[in-house]
Amino acid sequence: MNQRLRHLLTILTGALALNAAAPSLAHADDLLGRVKSNKEITIATEARYAPFEYVDNGKIVGYDADLMAYVLKSLPDVKVKQLDLPFQGLLPGLDAKRFDIVVTAVTVNKDRADHFAFTVPVADATTGVLTRSADTSIKGPNDLNGKVVGSQTGSAQLQALMALDKKLKEAGGPGIKQIKQYVAFDEAYADLAVGRLDAVAQSVANLGPLLKSRPGVFAVLPQTIGPKSYFAWVARKDADSAALLKLFSDGIAKANSDGTMKKLQEKWFGSTMDVPATLPAPSI
Template sequence: MKALRLLSQLCLVALLPAAGASAHADLLSTIKQKGEITVATEARYAPFEMLQDGKIVGYGKDILDEVMKALPGVKLKQVDVPFQGILPGLSAGKFDLVATSLTITQARAKNYAFTYPIATATVTVLKRKGDERIQRAEDMKGMVVGSQAGAPQVAVLRDFEKDVLKPKGQALKDVKEFMDYNEAYAALASRRVDAVVQSLPNLAPLIKERPGVFEIIQPPFGPASYYAWAGRKDDDSASLVKLFSEEIGRLNQSGKLAELQMKWFGFAMPVPHDRVPAPIN
């Protein structure tokens, strides 16, 4: 009997983790141990993320390179993923973090953990240069308006129609959703849509490149909103999201974020440096 009890005790000891060892290595620890992090980006959202000579460049890439300095010895594997598959891919564990311009919304905040913001995402109207029919957002009534499929700008547009236009007995004629914004801009130029709704920062380089084709309607419309990056909303990813938030906050406070904004947009965008702003609907 004593021999059996001794054998049982030895078996239990063998099953226990070694003294001082962690029962579970979280995602950040795993990344450091592996020496590689996989980050997903939609490289079709200039000047935040875009392809140049086959490489991802832009405002977001510059921020990512700065943040990676906090992970010495870790190789960055950045993959270009279509916007519609980027969050499902994150949920499925295909990559560790999404570093692309995501508007902080209530629906996303329920399922994903956002970093501190990297830019404003306030929505405005883009029209063809010289189209005098549109002087303000309310003038989109009876028109066909384009945007990117699955983007929060579509929801902002729908809310604007419901809250501002319909009480006046007005409505949009139609909302056309495109695979990406470049398609929406092409449709606007070719008169297949009357206007495009997009976040103000993204339109700055387009106007700079094609000033004779498009123009922006001011002021913006809809609620104040922000762009951020995201990780999975679980204990495993919490420390990774925290590290990215702290590094983005540090860049914000040091003035580096504003410097990069001037480089890519031509203007600075003050954003909170120590919190994730309240999500929009």
């Protein structure tokens, strides 16, 4: 073989090899590709939101933790680096690319959905009202006129509470006397128990397990406040995160369809809830 022909064959062989590698190289350029290549994913959580996630013996446990473990079976060789952060820092940190995805109970609302990408729903997030069981003065949302009510800073439950306050005033009432904001719901529960609050606005899904853990202390109003809403996990709304978001959504959808989600709900909430297979457009 003459030198010129040998040189031409070398060029063609190299071009074919580069062309064959191009799809995998392009895939490795997105977030999921880098996660697989680096064999590590960084996940942010607020582990003070039982029974969705909380710390037990130094380990983050709960409904979301078990569901996440199920989803991540599709990435068996990837190590999970999980950060426990205040809720108020989760979405700003995701925006700043300090971690890859947020796996915690985040209520889907219009403002968040405009800026971030959500997985399919993981649970019902509709807001309920927690009171002291000994307080018979609050029988429905209208009885929150003139009361001191708490919720978590930055939460959709706080948003629902503020909307209720506006509605009470528009109906001619004095509205809620004071809305107190907390870094975490545990602090609001403690203040309610000792009488520094009259009520707490929190998702109904969280309140059932709380009643069982503190028998005789709290009660839940039969009526919810605000529209139907759902919890989901959150990724950045860009092409780089699209494949990772799909992997998580597909895993959640599979858990919903094969009965795993219902089993985890029974385990952590003591009951099941209807969770749609796709994410409805937020109404709040």
